[in-house]
Amino acid sequence: MSQISRGLENVFIKTTSLTYIDGENGILRYGGYDIEDLVEHTSFEEVVHLMLYGDLPTKLQLQRLKSALDEAYEVPQQVIDMIYSLPRDSDAVGMMETAFSALSSIYGMPWNKATNRDNAVKLVARASTVVANVLRAKEGKKPAIPEPSESFAKSFLKASFSRTPTEEEVKAMDAALILYADHEVPASTTAALVTSSTLSDIYSCVVAALAALKGPLHGGAAEEAFKQFVEIGEPDMTESWFKRKIIEGKSRLMGFGHRVYKTYDPRAKIFKKYAKVISERNSDARKYFEIAQKLEELGVETFGAKHIYPNTDFYSGVVFYALGFPVYMFTSLFALSRTLGWTAHVIEYVEDQHRLIRPRALYVGPLKRDVVPIELRG
The missing domain is CATH 1.10.230.10 (Cytochrome P450-Terp, domain 2)
Structure with a gap:
């Protein structure tokens, strides 16, 4: 039994340059930057660039990233229809799983170093559309696609509530997106990594992560x-x-x-x-x-x-x-932000450290037994 680590506690399954945690001293850094500084001085879009491309962007790089996000908010009508076809009392994260499964069927493609990060940017943008419409469907409102604006957070809030948010609201949403963006390899990220190790597509990795996040001991x-x-x-x-x-x-x-x-x-x-x-x-x-x-x-x-x-x-x-979000949406908001961390980790793993994740289980059942014919088993 000494070979088993319950819950994989303190088992290292990959190396990473994405997130550093010092649990004893309460330190969290993305790519070497303290979380406090990132929330105070950057935007979620800048953190997207940091996590996917390795550093905070220049003005030109940020402009290009924002344009890429703006162009990817649209999702196929079939995906929107699928969200709205579900009962209004459906679990919000379960609705996200359904939508991302559909997106996997449409956009799932083989891993390619030349396009992995661009695909991740598009996935993050589409996630905002999915989450906004999960809320709207559950509230009985018509679909809405986020529109380009000064920030990702503002576009998401406006699509969610059909109103222009205040500067305070935008900053609070932006901060929440940064704070939940990544946290090394908790259960959901590990689920995504296991899926990526089979070379399944990036959208399927997010579906696996969502399934793990749905549990009350994690995202709930x-x-x-x-x-x-x-x-x-x-x-x-x-x-x-x-x-x-x-x-x-x-x-x-x-x-x-x-x-x-x-x-x-x-x-x-x-x-x-x-x-x-x-x-x-x-x-x-x-x-x-x-x-x-x-x-x-x-x-x-x-x-x-x-x-x-x-x-x-x-x-x-x-x-x-x-x-303005109802309680049932809190885990979906976590998921919206964490799509960044999930995709950044699976890209890092597939490109630099890929190996099929195949752990073992220590057998503790009976030793060899003989099969007794069914008529003699009493």
């Missing part, structure tokens, strides 16, 4: 964390809820703890800042932010000594809710 954590705030209801009820549910009921405090971080998740600090700003104009969101703050204090006081702190999902739901 933001929804579960936010549901706690809703259940608490009012800030002055936080302490009694915490005592009843977490201390006495031994329930898990959602949005707390991380497999890698043994300190405060650096993304959570940034999400908290944006949650505070973006919730000022939304009374319900402000209430949930205040509940989250109080719950954080209680959680850190109780679990901090065990190195359990808020993770990225603790405050992100407040940001998404303040932007």
